[in-house]
Amino acid sequence: MTWGWRKILSIRSFIRPFIWFLIRDGTEANAWNDNWCAYSPLRDFITPRRIHGAGFSMRSSVSDLIDTHNGWKWPIAWFDLYPVLINLMPPNIVHNVPDKLVWKNRQGNVSEFSASEAWESIRVRGEEVDWVNLVWYGQSIPRHSFHLWLVIKNKLKTQDRMGVWDAGSATNLNLMCCPLCNQGKDSRDHLFFRCSYALQVWNRVKEMAYMDSVDENWDSIIAWLSQHAINNSAKSIVSKLVVAASSYFIWQERNNRLFSRTQRNATVIANIVLHTVRLKLMTFKAGKGVTPGAYPSLLLSRREERVCISRSGGRPPESKGELLRLSPRDTIWYLNRLKESESSKLPVGQYPGVAFPY
């Protein structure tokens, strides 16, 4: 037998409680071993000796237990031996219709079998954390969410955490300093956003996240998000996207400086954050709990709106919502105009983490 089959067979006892028979003609469900009634499997408390003593066999089906008057065939003495059987009503037999195998989830609801349903039923569950909706939500940028998850768990390889490692005599970890501001070791709380460089980025983007009055330390930001951004409103989503993108691109810049010696100033990083969030907002579709019309004022400053007006030869857009329905080609055009109108002159290809439509 192959390794794969052995693994699959070894979890039989694990998934058996979720596999149930819906009784129709009762000929396929094993009376003793299968799940088909509230006290299944009956084998747990009725011994093989009693089963055989009553004239049944271990192969008896559910239909073998029921007489022509829809009553139980088992001995009356069993009701004294196993009082739970008193509460068990015989299932309604539907002749010539086969029993049906179904998946019964943790809540006891019956559903068609699917891999996702099975995973939801058998996966190990921890206590739900209060930041779950800040990190994992339908409109998130997956790689940013994954990064934010690491930040919240304080699992990034920051210098304060690496300092306790034994890196060998050739490496002196005490000489490390934050590559963004060159002052002291970096850490989660330093990078987001106490570091003077990171603070410049944050100060440029926090208005878009509606967080201009929030202290720039990580705990305050998460506390604010936990309180204000736990739902799927437009503002909540923008706030979450901006915080996740800011931490992602600051961390990326930190690593670039450490490992590839390239540098970008804080304004460039802030613009990348804003463009990335705007581009994400443009991809939202109506009918998924989010209304595009809720976003235009978040997408465009007045200056940017003027840029768009000039594109159409002076014709103002019919509405701001119209800007959200730009074709992929026009979206690129729009982003290029934005870039030209701003101080940074990054070509489109240099926006990391932004997947362009073509």
Ligand SMILES: [Zn+2]
């Ligand atoms: Zn720093």
